[in-house]
Amino acid sequence: MLRLLRRSRNSMSDEESDALDASQLLGSSDTAADESPSAATIDSRRESRRSHFVFLGIILAAAVLVLVVGLSVGLSSVGGGRSSDPMTRAEDLLAEYPVIDGHNDLAYELRANFKNQLGDIDLLKNTSGQYGVAWQTDIPRLRAGHVGGQFWSAYMGCGEPHREDATRTFLDQMDVIKRFVQNYTSTFLWATTSKDMELAVPANKIASLIGVEGGHAISSSLGTLRQLYELGARYMTLTHTCNTPWAHSSTDTTSNGLTDFGRRVVLEMNRLGMLVDISHVNNYTMSDVLATSKAPVIFSHSSAYALCNNSRNVPDNILMKMPANGGVVMVNFYPGFINCSSTASLEQVADHIDHICSVAGVDHIGIGADYDGIDRVPYGLEDVSKYPALFAELLRRGYSDSDVAKVARLNIIRVFQEAEEFVGKVIGTQMMKTAKVEVTRMVLHPHVLKVSSIRHTDGRSLYIPPAFSQYVKRRKKYLCHDPESSCRVGDLVMIRSCQPLNKRKHFTVAEILDLSPAHRAEIEREQGRLGELEGTPGTTEGSSS
């Protein structure tokens, strides 16, 4: 009976159950009457027991149901509130991690069709079907495609007239890119660093960088290479469809890669922080570059040879070298490279990504669709608005959210960071194996970035080349790894980004560019001492020159 009472206590308030307890102890006359129950009472008691059980069962079931629902809702909230529909998930992911595409030839279309006259076309409108062109790129579709960064290709073909004056055409291309970036300044953000790529996300703009497509742009001059870098070029594709005097194109099947001068080009690009792009080169050049380059390299728009044996694609033996190099293969959408035919499907593009993932790893994949540089497109990836569909397919295939973020942008940002080098002055060497380096940079004043374009009376925007006065000095201190403690305060050093060595140190001293006078004197003293020890006049063995 106590059991019965306790069972029903669950539905009673505390006072009631206390009263019940008390009456039990005191032996009230009510309960005394139950001492000898009749059969009917027993039946009704059994019935009420059953109904109580049922009632309890329902409550328990409801509780379990609520728990299950709550858990699943909670778990999916932890997972970011993503719905299970891959397309929606892809859109959500890309909204947070917008695509940085490695190669788009809009600038070439502007040159070929409009002679770089930007006033004749409005990129804010759909460019396909208008003006007699059928383009794949415009601002509405870039936004729909969640494009957050783009390397715009500055390109001149090997067979074009005035090939001997190539440098000038490349300068024109860089000029038109800068002008359209500035004309649509609410959409595009001029970018030259990995930091700019990241800044574009909160600014909700498309980070716009320049890639020079074709080593013939430098006309075999390292000085010209440096000036192109100063103008903002952040990668150079070593060849297009023709050889340069120092590197061999994929159109050349002879066993020639880089010449000695070609190796110097690669090393100078490393020193500048310009990404080396080995799309369009032949396999020997790919090999030579991977053997030479001190920084991670990119394929700005190439796919997998194993799935389509076109010489523009990357063979497996090269893919296997990517982890050691640290670089990225940015997949090209052209059906001729995806399916070795005139048509291809979105699924086949995903197959290429799968293959590169299986051979090189998900850390070495990116997207370089080559839009407006290709005359045919895969079904489902017709233009720059279609990127989410591809990522939806990857999600369907089991790629995780972080895989998607890597392929979309994190890999190329990592590669660019590792390739960037800064020059700074050593200001402290007190920490062990660490040099504190101060880097002074000239950056566009933040106000310039914020100010939207000045509207001309007819509604056009204006391009304002950044005058020197709009640049301001920014100083930043870096802790850099100096394993041999070779730096002294006052030295001018080159530092390079690397994998984090501890919480605060993710740079390393790559090179001492200039010794401080005290350091120079110290070295001379050392050499003098060495000379005395060895009995020979102080030699300059080992001095940096």
Place this chain on the structure above:
Amino acid sequence: MLRLLRRSRNSMSDEESDALDASQLLGSSDTAADESPSAATIDSRRESRRSHFVFLGIILAAAVLVLVVGLSVGLSSVGGGRSSDPMTRAEELLAEYPVIDGHNDLAYELRANFKNQLGDIDLLKNTSGQYGVAWQTDIPRLRAGHVGGQFWSAYMGCGEPHREDATRTFLDQMDVIKRFVQNYTSTFLWATTSKDMELAVPANKIASLIGVEGGHAISSSLGTLRQLYELGARYMTLTHTCNTPWAHSSTDTTSNGLTDFGRRVVLEMNRLGMLVDISHVNNYTMSDVLATSKAPVIFSHSSAYALCNNSRNVPDNILMKMPANGGVVMVNFYPGFINCSSTASLEQVADHIDHIRSVAGVDHIGIGADYDGIDRVPYGLEDVSKYPALFAELLRRGYSDSDVAKVARLNIIRVFQEAEEVSIKLQAEVAPDNTLISPQPNQTCRPDF
């Protein structure tokens, strides 16, 4: 007697003269004896009076002399402590207002002789006679010449091989200039604004800018012009010794100046803030540019036609337009332009400056010696260390200190500042011009992209 006593009081102490006064008043027995002087006493008194006068005169003369000397010393101190020697005055002036020269072809020498390999030459040493070259420029001599700013010329000749790939050669030139500026960073200060020019003085460095010598650098493309500006080019000489498809060189005596496209080039340069340099162009182009340009223009290295009728020089009718334009004629030292012959003198260079001053005014003169772009030099101006001698000559001719400062640097700074202001105004009003050049007959140019 009192007079006598007073006269001699000058040599007495106060107590003694008081005693004398007292004795006078009290009538002492000594002075009473002088009541009736003898003739001898009178003579001796006259003599001592005369000697006293002489003594006084000497003191007065000495005082006057001291005064005169003091005044002259004082006055010359007021004038800044400058000695009257023009050379020393010139050195002192230039120490305060170092020369900004409009044109130096060191970069071309580096290309022609060393293929831009800076490791093969040390600019901290005298470059004349070493390495088999005979250069006029190096750091010790620049310092001796009080050079505080230099437009380094990025140059490619009209007749050089690979003329069709000119842009690339100009990029190489800009690259070598930036590299030597960086290699000798305690001497040179990279500069792209008028402010940089001024900052170099307290920094005791040579503000180093780039001038592109020859419109063929842009290969008739306004986009390439913009990119050269972004790379740091701050003037462009519209032609060298050959025509561009849009402007005519001084080698072309036909009556052609700027084409429509040429006018667009000038206006786009105004918009960018790049100085328009009309050295090397013919007179019609000079005229057209002065009529078109919204900013002051420069002649980076040209002299006066009236004194030497070489087509590289500036005729008087153009000089007369300079005040309205606000620009500056930076005088070239080449004997062929100074004296229309293979030799010239420092005085003749000063004559050119005098002439430009008389026609255009002292606000429109500068120095663009063309060192290391010329194979002959005037006597007395053999290399970049000789600028003070020229300014000493100007001082001798009566140029004031402020005239010297203007010719040395203040005029070109003013011109550059005004060009910068014009560009700021224009950029708020007009968009970048990307018009294509229309194909010209008989011209190899690039109408298409």
